[in-house]
Amino acid sequence: MPEFERRTDIGPPNYKQFLPEVIKKNYGKWDYHEIVKPGVMVHVAESGDKLFTVRCATPRLLAITSIRKFCDIADKYCDGHIRWTSRNNVEFLIPDEANVEPLIKEVEEYGFPIGGLGAKLSNIVHTQGWVHCHSSASDASGVVKSVMDELFPYFTGEKDLPAKTRIAYACCLNMCGAVHCSDIAILGVHTRAPVIDHDDLPKVCEIPNLIASCPTGAIRPATVDGKQSVEIIEDQCMYCGNCYTVCPAVHINNAQTDGISIWVGGKVSNSRIAPKFSKLAIPFIPNNPPRWPEVVEAVKNILETYAENARKHERMAEWIDRIGWPKFFELIGQEFTKYHIDDFTHAGETYNRTSQLRH
Amino acid sequence: MPEFERRTDIGPPNYKQFLPEVIKKNYGKWDYHEIVKPGVMVHVAESGDKLFTVRCATPRLLAITSIRKFCDIADKYCDGHIRWTSRNNVEFLIPDEANVEPLIKEVEEYGFPIGGLGAKLSNIVHTQGWVHCHSSASDASGVVKSVMDELFPYFTGEKDLPAKTRIAYACCLNMCGAVHCSDIAILGVHTRAPVIDHDDLPKVCEIPNLIASCPTGAIRPATVDGKQSVEIIEDQCMYCGNCYTVCPAVHINNAQTDGISIWVGGKVSNSRIAPKFSKLAIPFIPNNPPRWPEVVEAVKNILETYAENARKHERMAEWIDRIGWPKFFELIGQEFTKYHIDDFTHAGETYNRTSQLRH
Amino acid sequence: MTVKKHETPLLDELEKGPWPSFVKEIKKEGEHNAMSNDVLGILERSYEEHISHWKHGGIVGVMSYGGGVIGRYSDLPEEFPNVDMFHTVRVNQPSAWFYDTKSLRHLCDVWEKHGSGVTNMHGSTGDIVFLGCKTEALEPLFAELSAEHDDLPSFDLGGSGSNMRTPSCCVGPARCEWACYDTLDACYNITQEFQDELHRPFFPYKYKFKFAGCPNDCVASIARSDCSVMGVWKDDIQVDNAKVAEYDANGTDVQTEVCDLCPTRCMEWDGKTLDIDNANCVKCMHCINLMPKALKPGKERGATILIGGKAPIIGGALLCSVFVPFLEMNPEDDYEDLKELTEAIWDLWGEHGKNRERTGEFIQRVGLSNFLEEIGLDPVPEMVMHPRTNPYIFFDDEIFE
Amino acid sequence: MTVKKHETPLLDELEKGPWPSFVKEIKKEGEHNAMSNDVLGILERSYEEHISHWKHGGIVGVMSYGGGVIGRYSDLPEEFPNVDMFHTVRVNQPSAWFYDTKSLRHLCDVWEKHGSGVTNMHGSTGDIVFLGCKTEALEPLFAELSAEHDDLPSFDLGGSGSNMRTPSCCVGPARCEWACYDTLDACYNITQEFQDELHRPFFPYKYKFKFAGCPNDCVASIARSDCSVMGVWKDDIQVDNAKVAEYDANGTDVQTEVCDLCPTRCMEWDGKTLDIDNANCVKCMHCINLMPKALKPGKERGATILIGGKAPIIGGALLCSVFVPFLEMNPEDDYEDLKELTEAIWDLWGEHGKNRERTGEFIQRVGLSNFLEEIGLDPVPEMVMHPRTNPYIFFDDEIFE
Ligand code: SRM
Ligand code: SRM
Ligand code: SRM
């Protein structure tokens, strides 16, 4: 009999066991919160109890070594409790105010910065990239690291922003980082039609499924030196990668032509204005590892243009709504091209059907 | 040689010869205008010259007898000049203020009301209906007459409105009345698939064109007792009438099932908010000539609900934007049905993709 | 001549009430005109039966023209012999529907002679519509209209079918202080320039022009034409602050009625001066509309060209979308730019448009970017509400340069 | 054990700078873990060559589960033998990502034993992601995670493939004053209820749940899930005017920052009382966000259910749209309504959805009205931004009744 008795369908452990005492006691009875300093907030309960939260950035990709270190810190200052946020930051939950500063000191010494609370830049939601994914048109962690090194003061709070600002990164059109609704989105793009391995194809995938997988109908059956296979009509391909996902014999990654595009003005919350999709700002920037300077520059330029021009509480989308897209492109110094005009299913719905224009 | 020498491509007469002196003199040099009383406005030129305009409703369908009468009046008071508006009203252009009241008296005695200026209800833009068109799902002139008899005080100015209000009528989905952008739109609708005359069809139309004409692909080739013809799949037909237009052997008019639908919240001007399409308010009201009481009641109800609830300067669309569609349907006492939810090409773009709701 | 009247109890109901009655109008001619008399009869029948008694119109018209006449035949020729044929003739109206009584009477006389004596003043596209004419009367009618007369203007037919349709325009500079260009002249000029396109259907479908002098769009150009020429200005709104104060004193609350309703909220009113951030003014006209004595459009005037408006058939209704944010519109250069743009659009659409596909639908099918590239217009952000949200971009090699 | 290090000059560049470095993280394990060491090597190669060295993952997983593991193989097995296989294991996180250090250390120990020692805390869907594991290690790893331990919690796998995906939720009532329902409990309850759907792919495509306690949507549920459960209230916002005045006194301009930014402008502030027209409040949270001490959501609380959010593949990205404007969410009745709705959706989509067609796309294809009719939900105007604008209505006979 094996060392461990495997069980199935037990589901995740019940969260209740992981809640610190102060939360158990004041669960659902929080009165208000305040940001006491960059990266630190306090939640005050109806009971009067206080809970301090210190938000600490992580690269999301974490070694167990670091996690264990976080545990040591949590044991020391947080009664052994810790949580992560929906943007991959760690939140240390501190019942005793006296522990806030010592904890911050220790965390920062270990190399993890404090910040991202309130009207600041938080962590970049991102994806696998070359570290683990087969679809990636660029690396994820490397771009994120390079961008955040440059925008660091906007996370720590040294520099101000008009409102919460969310940057997201995804390494291909699948958008695992859900970049489709971010203030600034960095998206890896393939820009050339996939290449087909005609020897493998018959073995590894079903041709009808493959043909059906293409939204633009760019794939058609073909016999290549005797073998049943398919061909891709280059002009009809917009590099979505769907065929690649369904068939291993299709290869979309291309060291020469893969790169990055930049999107802006998305948001998720329903605060003030409805949620919005990100819109294309910069169609293409070639990959330039290890630090993608052009991408970093482009993102910084957009963020700082926004920071200088937007009004208090205006998210990127609200700011652009107010000044208009022509002005936005002028301010960031980006030419408006044919790539910016939608040509997909509902393109016509994006045409400007009023004479209301700034002249 | 014939009595008259026909000429082609001479185009319309030059408008200049039709302009009254005061206009020739102040052409492009008007300073401002004022509405002096319902249906009467004065335009003052930079030169100080004044031009009074009396706007007079017509049924659009005019006998030459009436036109000649208008000419007599124009000769008497307007130096023999007259114009029509883009909504089929007559405008008497009066240089001499003293002539305003006598003209009004005479026009009203002849049975044509004065009004429709400013924040009022103007004439109903409409179409042919049973008077002349083969496509009509209802009559045009009769519905317009019945509605305007009831809403008369809103034209003459006895009763006020928050803003300009435009009602339009079209007798089929071709929408010659361009009802697609009106505050209130009355639209004749066919509600059953066309019937095909299989004897005529081969003679009078080309089957491929006919099949291609259907946006939903509801028409397919069929051989009906030996003859080459087509059949219509009822479930796929949404009664647009396009097949009917391209092929005389297709019959869409149906005395039992044709009727009228009511639409609201469209506008054309770019004033304040961008132009908007009319949206479905009441899916179907059966034809009930000669006076369509149910249609009249429905339109009156919507107009008066708007008049009571909208703020000054708010067009129908602006008012509904402010109160929300749920409230609108509640106020007019109309049930929201599956017909109100778009299911055409861009339907998804009309789904409500925010949690911003009134509860 | 006297005619045998039909019983029309249902239609007679529509003689009652304060609004002018189309039934009375038809009867005015029906008294002496057999066609208008029969049209009452057949219409009464439609009222009884809830259905139209008109059939598909075959091809009728005047020699060498492909449009201008809508053929109409009844399905009850025996009962109503005088309207077995009841075609409409579209007569091209003068700019902004101005007439002198002499010419108007002339039109009445001609129509009395050749047809029903019943008209539409005017059709939705703008034409003078002569309602109800027999085939054999078409040529004589047209000849008398188009012939030269000593002291009377000659008239020509308007459009129908797959051709350019009769352009129309707002009253503009003739009687409106806001006209940003000469709508009457532009409408007349364009109509004269494209007579061939107006009279001979060579297009995939109809193409309409409408000329509005300012963004109030009094001819509904953005909704009802393929090419909307919408007057606008580029520079600052002309403000007379003393007059603004007058309005404020006399019942217009400048703050709530003007400033607060400005779409971009680009105005500030301190009780003395109205401060407009013109860079953010989208020229919507609202403030000017409310205070005509105090505010006026700027002095650098021209038009925005918007393309592709239409009714729902068959892909769904469309409003025009921005093509040229600002175009000079001076009569001197004969509207060359507008004509060039128009011909470029017609060439492309004419060659690649499907049968019964309007420009607006064609542009959506081929994609605005491709369309612009073909007609040689550069993309500008004004053309869209916002850039694309989907990542499905067709990249050219140029991106690697 | 000691491992032979790779030269990684390019990656070393990414150890510099103030932001925590993922390269440092990998190296921390690379010191003693051959897999993490080789992953550095192969990643350096990607940095040199600008391309991924991972191949399509075949079907790998644990017995009787169809998901939870993403198979990954490298295309350079000879050069980097320790990452020839480098699968990820998705471990279902606890609600709102709360841990105690004991359990967290336990996870680290287990992962150290069976894999690379490198993780993602957390994956975008919410799972604890164990990054890099060999096929043969999967079963032992799973056994050790899922087995009963005396004083340690057991863990299960999350979702992957065409099944329900790991639900996630915001911190909610655990540490947020605005939670309108118990997001942690709902997330846990739903996850437990649908274990079979989570572990065995029977769906046309993936289906995601996300639970947000209020319209701020801190888990991006409206954009990143098929079913967004968004907390909201029905009654009036709770106002403490004294505290509003405090904010106004201490740097928040209530008029311009709060009232003027309200989407429906339904608030008035006279310096003393904040008068909210709650009937026109769309519960956007802005005013509450700005003045947490002074304003609170109402007392009648529940959630809005929105359906169909997703990324672009393949019809374009979608945000969820409103299905149920207001649903009670009390733990007592075990979220029955939500479960019923969910099963009705799954039944319909499961039967008629195409392969790789998400709910959002499916709903658009069949039409919202038809979809609602099938799952037995009545249409309400809250579901749409506005009623249809096109006249292409499919009429049933019922209209004649
Ligand atoms: C911890 C976290 C929830 C969790 O369970 O993990 C969280 C926590 C809080 N959010 Fe959030 N939000 C969190 C992700 C989000 C997200 C999701 C995302 O970013 O992917 C959003 C939607 C973002 C968007 O719209 O694109 C989000 C939109 C908000 C908003 C609305 C901001 C706006 O005006 O649009 C507020 C209100 C505010 O900030 O005033 C808010 C407010 C808050 C408050 C103040 C709520 C409270 O009273 O505790 C919390 C801390 C303050 C702060 O500024 O972060 N939270 N919040 C998430 C922290 C992520 C991070 O590490 O940065
Ligand atoms: C005569 C006419 C132009 C013509 O060449 O025939 C005309 C004339 C004027 N219009 Fe117009 N409009 C005329 C059709 C339109 C249309 C088109 C239509 O109704 O199909 C519109 C667009 C309607 C819509 O948006 O749906 C139109 C939208 C306006 C507006 C914008 C109203 C708004 O706020 O949306 C104004 C400004 C205003 O009224 O303050 C305006 C203002 C005016 C002024 C005041 C302009 C001026 O200074 O002379 C003119 C007379 C006042 C008035 O209230 O009518 N006119 N006006 C048309 C009269 C039609 C009629 O008999 O009622
Ligand atoms: C006479 C007129 C209605 C009226 O009572 O005023 C009219 C009458 C007809 N229109 Fe129209 N349209 C008339 C203005 C319009 C307008 C309004 C406008 O031009 O501002 C529109 C909407 C704007 C547009 O062009 O989209 C319009 C959109 C249509 C359509 C749909 C076109 C589309 O793209 O959606 C059709 C269908 C077709 O072309 O086959 C159509 C077709 C027709 C036909 C020819 C019927 C047919 O199936 O062929 C009608 C002949 C009726 C008859 O027996 O006289 N008519 N038609 C208008 C022309 C008079 C004139 O020349 O002044």
Ligand code: SRM
């Ligand atoms: C690991 C993860 C990214 C990450 O670094 O965190 C991920 C990784 C992959 N995603 Fe994802 N997705 C992940 C969250 C998401 C999200 C975000 C979310 O769930 O909030 C999205 C967008 C929201 C959505 O579901 O639409 C997302 C949208 C996709 C799509 C596009 C789905 C669509 O309908 O548009 C694909 C393509 C597919 O399913 O074939 C995809 C496919 C994939 C695959 C399986 C690649 C493939 O072609 O099969 C990736 C495996 C990468 C690898 O080697 O590990 N992934 N994927 C996330 C799951 C971790 C976890 O369980 O917590």
Ligand code: SF4
């Ligand atoms: S975004 Fe694309 S490349 Fe990146 S992890 Fe997701 S599927 Fe892989």
Ligand code: SF4
């Ligand atoms: S990448 Fe997308 S568009 Fe190109 S062939 Fe493959 S499925 Fe078709």
Ligand code: SF4
């Ligand atoms: S709307 Fe339809 S029925 Fe009416 S005139 Fe135009 S085409 Fe004929």
Ligand code: SF4
């Ligand atoms: S009416 Fe329209 S939908 Fe119906 S068959 Fe004819 S073309 Fe097709």
Ligand code: SF4
């Ligand atoms: S469109 Fe403008 S210029 Fe023309 S009449 Fe209307 S308001 Fe005057």
Ligand code: SF4
């Ligand atoms: S024209 Fe319109 S946008 Fe411009 S200032 Fe006046 S109201 Fe504002």
Ligand code: SF4
């Ligand atoms: S979604 Fe609402 S309830 Fe949940 S954490 Fe964010 S603000 Fe609090």
Ligand code: SF4
């Ligand atoms: S919650 Fe939003 S909508 Fe409601 S009052 Fe506050 S700001 Fe206005």
